[in-house]
Amino acid sequence: MNHSQNRWFAGIAITLCLLAKFHLSAEIGVGAKPASGSDVLFDGSRASLDEKWTYWEGPRFASSLPIKWKISKDPVDAGNAMITYDPAAAGGVYGAADIVTKKTYRDFRLHVEFLIPEPGGNSGVYLQNRYEIQVLDGDKTKHGMAAVINESESPYHAYRGLGKWNAYDITFRAARFKNGQRVEKAMLTMYFNGKKVHQNFPINKVWGGPNSGMDGGNNGGLGITDQPGGLKLQCEGHAVHYRNIWIKDLELEAAQTDFEEPILNPAP
Numbered sequence: 001m002n003h004s005q006n007r008w009f010a011g012i013a014i015t016l017c018l019l020a021k022f023h024l025s026a027e028i029g030v031g032a033k034p035a036s037g038s039d040v041l042f043d044g045s046r047a048s049l050d051e052k053w054t055y056w057e058g059p060r061f062a063s064s065l066p067i068k069w070k071i072s073k074d075p076v077d078a079g080n081a082m083i084t085y086d087p088a089a090a091g092g093v094y095g096a097a098d099i100v101t102k103k104t105y106r107d108f109r110l111h112v113e114f115l116i117p118e119p120g121g122n123s124g125v126y127l128q129n130r131y132e133i134q135v136l137d138g139d140k141t142k143h144g145m146a147a148v149i150n151e152s153e154s155p156y157h158a159y160r161g162l163g164k165w166n167a168y169d170i171t172f173r174a175a176r177f178k179n180g181q182r183v184e185k186a187m188l189t190m191y192f193n194g195k196k197v198h199q200n201f202p203i204n205k206v207w208g209g210p211n212s213g214m215d216g217g218n219n220g221g222l223g224i225t226d227q228p229g230g231l232k233l234q235c236e237g238h239a240v241h242y243r244n245i246w247i248k249d250l251e252l253e254a255a256q257t258d259f260e261e262p263i264l265n266p267a268p
Helices: 003-024 044-052
Strands: 039-042 053-055 070-073 080-083 100-101 106-115 122-127 132-136 165-173 176-178 181-184 187-193 195-203 242-250
Touching: 003 195, 039 044, 070 176, 122 165, 132 187, 165 242
Parallel strands: none
Antiparallel strands: 039 242, 053 100, 070 080, 080 242, 106 165, 106 242, 122 132, 165 187, 176 181, 187 195
């Protein structure tokens, strides 16, 4: 093989590597398209809401199917969004009308976008219907916006504010067990509007008690079990909007969730 042929094969190899990397990765940030092989959980249609989601029938559940959450025109862009409005949750009664995916998950890569239209708007993204990533305008504490609730600091600096779309991009690794005992805590890495805000962050417990999510009533939230759980969105009587939700199953053998992907529409 001559020098010219060597260069040709080297060029082909580089091109194939770049293509492979392109297909294996996904964008992060507002407007990110679903990763290859992911499951689109909400595409703006009522059909996707009814097909992929149901109510979480926890101890405080007070609504009924079909899901009462509204599908409305996107307040910023073309398309539709769903709104966390359900009469059963009026006054902030969380757990009364939360929705959860019908499918359950262990390790995964998640993308979800939300918009808060009014001051103090409150909801939450629950990983495995256990661990809450807070959605709460105006709160910069460990209970506040984009915090791993009550455990991490709030990366409020990455929040775009009222009336604007925001994006969580998360790689999550479930807790690991041996002989029925938890030997490794759940872990996540998260980008908020394209900024990495949590890196390989371990999660200790389920907060909020039995009305909050799976295992919340077990040993004060420390009694985590090995049961996979769905993605849950919280309804607290506020008109928080959600759109462009997708998830991809992963198998993360090592305790490592850190990831780097191209950033789309980064926060200013």
